[in-house]
Amino acid sequence: MGRAGNWGRMQLDDVATILGKADFFEICDAEQRRLLAFAAERMRHKPGALIYKVGDTAAGAHVLVSGTVATTADLEGQGDPHVVSKVGTVFGAMALVVAKPRPVTLKSIDYAETLFVPRSAFKKLIDGDPGLAARAASRIREELLSYLGAIAGVRGRIGGA
Template sequence: MDDAAAILGRADFFNMCDDEQRRMLGFASDRRHAEADEVIYKAGTVPQGAHVLIEGTLKARNEGVEAGKPYALSEPGSIISPMALFLDKPRPVTITAVTDCDLLFVPRSAFLKLMRQYPDLAQKAAQRIERELSGYLTALDPLKRKMKER
């Protein structure tokens, strides 16, 4: 449990949680191992939570309309699909292990329960989502201007 809490402590996403909240999430989380070339989840599926990379390298590839070059995740503490902690929606990305990987799976149900128990955590999570969405929208501004010029 403390090992899982320490792993969550290395993931920037979970800096909104205090030590006790990370311990509670760690208790509900599962450590998993993925072999090289193993699919963690496929685009179009609904992940039941998020993964935190402990060790190894993962490849993320957008599928469908937004398909593009895959990108790699190899930084310990990287969180895969943090929005899956909030939303019960299919993800547009396929995540595959490039090398053998160790991951910590954080179930959505545990994260949502924690937010219900700690309204201040729910507020911090809402602020984080708002900041990230604002950042995405700001990044789209140049495209918006180009579209208006046409």
């Protein structure tokens, strides 16, 4: 594991490019993504490794760089998993704004790499750019509404069963 700031220019640009592929970070301009890339920590996870668990206090978000991970709603990560392998997927975007307990467990399925983007770095950006703060709030609101809509759809199917 290492800090992006120690990787050199080309690798720092690669990290910024990965952030550019992440839907959530579309709200940032290229320079803001470079600043986040500098603060990000690239983490390598072995198969079956626990990245975080339900109830952990979130200090930032993870962006999938490679490999496959799964989220589950239970503490042990044994429940019905949601498997993800799309590069640029952001896990815990809300953690970039608030320190709340994690609602899910995130585990690697195979060898996986993530970028950990600390809330402290993101908050520095939004403190200096009210427009970014508004875009972040809007994006998080959209994601929550989408999530709630998905839950409502499942609840309707379960209730009708």
